[in-house]
Amino acid sequence: MISLKVTNSHCPGCSLLCGVQMIEREGLLDVEFMKDCDINSGKLCRFGIELARYYGELQTSALAGGREVSYEEAVTLAAKALSSSRGAGVALCTGDATTEELYALSLFADAAGLATTLGLGHHMHAVGLEAFHKTVTHPDVLDHAQMIVLVDIDPAYQYPLLARRLMLVREQGTTIVSIGPEKEHLSFYTDARYPCHPSRTVDALRAFVEHAMPHALYVVPCGMYGDAALTAQVNNICAATSSRALFVTDFANVRGGLALGMESLSHGIDGLVASIEAGDVTSLVLVESPLFSSYLDDARFWAACETLDALVVLQSHRCEAYPPNAIVLPLPPFYQRKGTLRNVCNRRLVLSGEAEGAVAVLRDLGAAMGHGLSPFDAVAKEARSLCDAWYETVATFTPVELPPQAGVEGPCHRYVPNPYLVRGMPNPRSKRVGLDLYAVAKGKERYVIREDVAEDVVFAYEKDPRYTLPLQPYE
Amino acid sequence: MMGTEYWGWAGEAHLREHGESGGAVSGLLASVLSSYDEVIVIRKTGTVFEAEVHTLDSPQGIARVQGALHAVSIELSHYLQLGRKTAIVLKPCEARAVIENIKRNHVRREDVLLIGLNCGGTLPPVKTKEYLRTQFGVSPGDIAKEEIAKGNLIFFTTDGQELSRSIDELEEAGYGRRESCRYCDVKIPSMCDIACGNWGTPAEKHITFLEVFTDAGAAALEAAVDGGYVSVSEPGEKLAAVRKKIEGIMVKMAKGWQEKMLGPFMAMEPKERLDAIHAALAPCIGCYACRKACPVCKCGDDCKCFQADPDDQLPISMFHAVRFLHLMESCVGCGQCSDACPMEIPLAHLHQLFAKAYEGRTGYKPGMSCGDIPPLSRGDFPEGY
Numbered sequence: 001m002i003s004l005k006v007t008n009s010h011c012p013g014c015s016l017l018c019g020v021q022m023i024e025r026e027g028l029l030d031v032e033f034m035k036d037c038d039i040n041s042g043k044l045c046r047f048g049i050e051l052a053r054y055y056g057e058l059q060t061s062a063l064a065g066g067r068e069v070s071y072e073e074a075v076t077l078a079a080k081a082l083s084s085s086r087g088a089g090v091a092l093c094t095g096d097a098t099t100e101e102l103y104a105l106s107l108f109a110d111a112a113g114l115a116t117t118l119g120l121g122h123h124m125h126a127v128g129l130e131a132f133h134k135t136v137t138h139p140d141v142l143d144h145a146q147m148i149v150l151v152d153i154d155p156a157y158q159y160p161l162l163a164r165r166l167m168l169v170r171e172q173g174t175t176i177v178s179i180g181p182e183k184e185h186l187s188f189y190t191d192a193r194y195p196c197h198p199s200r201t202v203d204a205l206r207a208f209v210e211h212a213m214p215h216a217l218y219v220v221p222c223g224m225y226g227d228a229a230l231t232a233q234v235n236n237i238c239a240a241t242s243s244r245a246l247f248v249t250d251f252a253n254v255r256g257g258l259a260l261g262m263e264s265l266s267h268g269i270d271g272l273v274a275s276i277e278a279g280d281v282t283s284l285v286l287v288e289s290p291l292f293s294s295y296l297d298d299a300r301f302w303a304a305c306e307t308l309d310a311l312v313v314l315q316s317h318r319c320e321a322y323p324p325n326a327i328v329l330p331l332p333p334f335y336q337r338k339g340t341l342r343n344v345c346n347r348r349l350v351l352s353g354e355a356e357g358a359v360a361v362l363r364d365l366g367a368a369m370g371h372g373l374s375p376f377d378a379v380a381k382e383a384r385s386l387c388d389a390w391y392e393t394v395a396t397f398t399p400v401e402l403p404p405q406a407g408v409e410g411p412c413h414r415y416v417p418n419p420y421l422v423r424g425m426p427n428p429r430s431k432r433v434g435l436d437l438y439a440v441a442k443g444k445e446r447y448v449i450r451e452d453v454a455e456d457v458v459f460a461y462e463k464d465p466r467y468t469l470p471l472q473p474y475e
Numbered sequence: 476m477m478g479t480e481y482w483g484w485a486g487e488a489h490l491r492e493h494g495e496s497g498g499a500v501s502g503l504l505a506s507v508l509s510s511y512d513e514v515i516v517i518r519k520t521g522t523v524f525e526a527e528v529h530t531l532d533s534p535q536g537i538a539r540v541q542g543a544l545h546a547v548s549i550e551l552s553h554y555l556q557l558g559r560k561t562a563i564v565l566k567p568c569e570a571r572a573v574i575e576n577i578k579r580n581h582v583r584r585e586d587v588l589l590i591g592l593n594c595g596g597t598l599p600p601v602k603t604k605e606y607l608r609t610q611f612g613v614s615p616g617d618i619a620k621e622e623i624a625k626g627n628l629i630f631f632t633t634d635g636q637e638l639s640r641s642i643d644e645l646e647e648a649g650y651g652r653r654e655s656c657r658y659c660d661v662k663i664p665s666m667c668d669i670a671c672g673n674w675g676t677p678a679e680k681h682i683t684f685l686e687v688f689t690d691a692g693a694a695a696l697e698a699a700v701d702g703g704y705v706s707v708s709e710p711g712e713k714l715a716a717v718r719k720k721i722e723g724i725m726v727k728m729a730k731g732w733q734e735k736m737l738g739p740f741m742a743m744e745p746k747e748r749l750d751a752i753h754a755a756l757a758p759c760i761g762c763y764a765c766r767k768a769c770p771v772c773k774c775g776d777d778c779k780c781f782q783a784d785p786d787d788q789l790p791i792s793m794f795h796a797v798r799f800l801h802l803m804e805s806c807v808g809c810g811q812c813s814d815a816c817p818m819e820i821p822l823a824h825l826h827q828l829f830a831k832a833y834e835g836r837t838g839y840k841p842g843m844s845c846g847d848i849p850p851l852s853r854g855d856f857p858e859g860y
Contacts, residue, residue, distance in 0.1 A: 004554075006527040008520075021527060025554075033768065033815055035548060036524040036600040043817040046762040156760050160817045163760075167819055188758045188818070 008352045009335040012096045012252040013047040015344035022335045045160040055333045059318045063328035078327040079368035081310035087282035089114040095251030096288040098339025101358035102257045103383035108362045111371040118257045119224040121265030126228035126403045127235040139347040145217035150178040153221045156185035205233045214241040222247035239397035255342040259387040276304040283310035292319045481685045481707040493538040496673040499683035506699035507562045515563040516540045524600040548597040552770045555582045562588040567664040568809035571842025572770035575805045591664030593672025596656030606650045655810025655823045658732035662725045668692030675718025758818040768815035771805045804849040806830040807842040
């Protein structure tokens with residue numbers, strides 16, 4: 001008899017964490033729609049549809065010095081490198097990990113004297129952890145909002161299953177407004193649109209602080225490259241109008257990490273790279289943070305990493321290449337892990353795989369460095385208790401000073417690239433579009449010719465006249 | 476036994492008890508388990524809203540098999556593979572998809588035993604759970620069983636309550652069956668080897684009505700009876716007529732829904748209809764989930780629908796245009812494309828617009844028989860077509 005294994009899982013593509021079933025049959029992996037999942041009713045975006053392909057690109061072997069080594073040897077080398085590092089160290093996980101893995105990382109970091117970050121330190125620094133994170137306390141927050149304001153976000157392209165939820169709540173009478181770059185799809189789920197160039201959104205929102213409708217829900221992208229000034233401005237609107245904010249992030253379990261208090265830096269990834277370049281950070285542990293393939297300025301990141309005393313990478317999805325000093329420890333794919341997750345709406349979810357993932361690897365690494373880690377069940381229990389306690393408290397927004405806006409280097413500089421566009425996509429066109437956005441954001445000319453993008457045009461999905469509109473001042 | 480109707484029930488007491496309607500399907504599965512490479516079924520994993528595809532590997536697993544979970548609409552025909560002897564339990568739309576795949580040489584008819592289940596429709600699980608919470612104040616986790624009987628959707632709670640609503644009432648309120656199920660007019664899967672269901676059985680007894688359509692079906696049932704897995708008797712003549720009557724009523728209701736849901740589109744002037752199709756497709760974000768979910772589309776990555784210029788400026792993308800054309804003579808109306816669409820585009824409606832028009836002109840209904848060759852393939856179009 002031929003066996004078929006079904007694993008109930010969640011898509012790691014973004015912080016919505018859509019439900020999906022992964023089917024293993026005779027060595028092949030496929031996706032089945034999980035129609036009973038309350039988040040997405042089984043529906044998936046392109047990234048979710050292609051999950052089997054994404055999971056097909058796995059980091060299966062341990063690497064050190066650019067060659068394959070045994071897992072044990074890699075652990076020994078990583079422990080040695082971390083122990084002998086001369087300066088400060090940072091453990092970074094952008095969020096594609098279970099809460100248990102994140103907690104294990106934070107325990108490991110404590111023992112090894114490393115700071116922890118989710119890549120969101122600039123947002124945290126601007127508004128404080130509480131305001132950022134405790135704003136959503138109910139999984140059905142979208143369903144209960146009378147008015148939703150989309151700030152600098154186009155869910156149809158960035159988070160399609162969020163766009164669907166917006167369409168459904170709008171049918172139930174919720175008013176939806178957008179402010180930011182104009183996109184064709186916004187018309188399908190908004191009642192009013194205030195098109196403005198991304199560089200003007202923070203200013204445009206100033207009026208909202210005094211005049212906006214109370215008790216609204218602001219949906220804001222808040223990723224590694226997101227502008228902290230925008231986050232702060234939305235925080236201030238929420239403080240002034242008793243509104244709430246849904247900070248949408250690109251990675252799976254950022255909220256789990258935040259609940260554990262894992263963000264200890266006051267700057268984002270750019271700041272981290274600068275610290276490495278300055279020699280202030282000399283060791284880096286990356287857990288499921290595919291920055292070698294997706295960091296905006298990958299050459300700079302690569303060069304900075306080459307100067308590190310210790311570069312330890314725990315990764316399931318394969319990168320094309322790693323710096324020569326990287327010690328790479330493979331992780332099982334996301335769907336094979338066991339543990340819990342928190343999605344952007346604060347829904348507690350379970351990954352029903354069997355693998356301990358980074359918990360097991362960090363236990364081995366810790367043991368090699370002379371500090372142990374509890375068994376998985378104990379780690380899970382502590383992590384859950386910390387998260388639950390954190391979520392039970394209710395915080396309010398307090399007004400903050402706006403930090404300086406991130407430099408405007410080109411149109412659409414603040415687009416937060418999302419996995420729907422860039423991660424694991426087999427469609428080169430989609431990938432190219434994602435990289436175009438990166439390139440435009442950083443003023444690089446590697447993927448896009450700047451002259452193609454007129455100064456007064458908001459860069460949109462394609463360089464296609466149908467998708468671009470002249471700038472209109474916000475009124 | 477071919478061409479005949481029976482009342483059946485499982486030979487073994489525990490299957491009679493755990494299986495639906497006396498466990499005849501469970502008995503059949505137990506009987507065929509050793510003769511096929513694979514036996515594909517749905518297995519309940521939690522509440523009545525949660526299930527997964529499952530390949531049976533032992534008789535012990537049969538008790539967890541679910542034939543008719545109305546709130547689960549997993550499409551099983553995807554799991555058939557060329558050259559593999561497989562027994563599979565299917566709803567009519569899935570069985571029709573298998574027939575279409577057989578015509579396209581993706582599956583061989585002689586390799587598969589199609590055990591069909593009569594179907595009055597399936598329910599969208601999330602919406603149905605919402606209905607339970609908002610209308611009955613009941614947690615979906617407290618539902619032990621659900622049933623559709625005499626035009627009502629009935630939930631039985633774990634503490635013994637029976638919650639019932641008329642399906643018509645539910646559907647007027649925006650709940651009830653999936654939209655494609657409402658206008659589906661194939662209720663008894665006559666394209667299968669055997670069709671099973673509880674229509675035409677005495678209400679007080681746990682019995683399955685079995686209708687045999689093929690030699691393979693007859694052989695499977697005969698072997699099951701000979702092996703003691705299934706017991707059969709002649710069905711009561713009156714109740715056999717009731718079964719036909721139920722089918723007739725449900726088909727009539729489906730035709731009414733077709734008129735209601737597809738009629739307005741059909742009544743439009745061509746230009747107006749085209750505009751309506753444009754408007755319906757406008758939210759498409761090109762995720763291709765519809766194609767992934769479609770049980771008939773098996774062209775792979777070389778499919779013509781992918782070969783269009785991605786930067787085309789056409790009002791309907793070539794992707795959808797090619798799919799409309801492809802599926803015009805093969806869409807079985809299962810609704811999986813609509814279920815999968817993240818932008819809530821009513822794709823099944825749109826495909827059925829073309830498929831029903833084609834059926835009206837040519838008399839060809841996809842998925843009903845392996846011997847029916849699509850008119851576009853045989854080239855003998857009706858006069859004036």
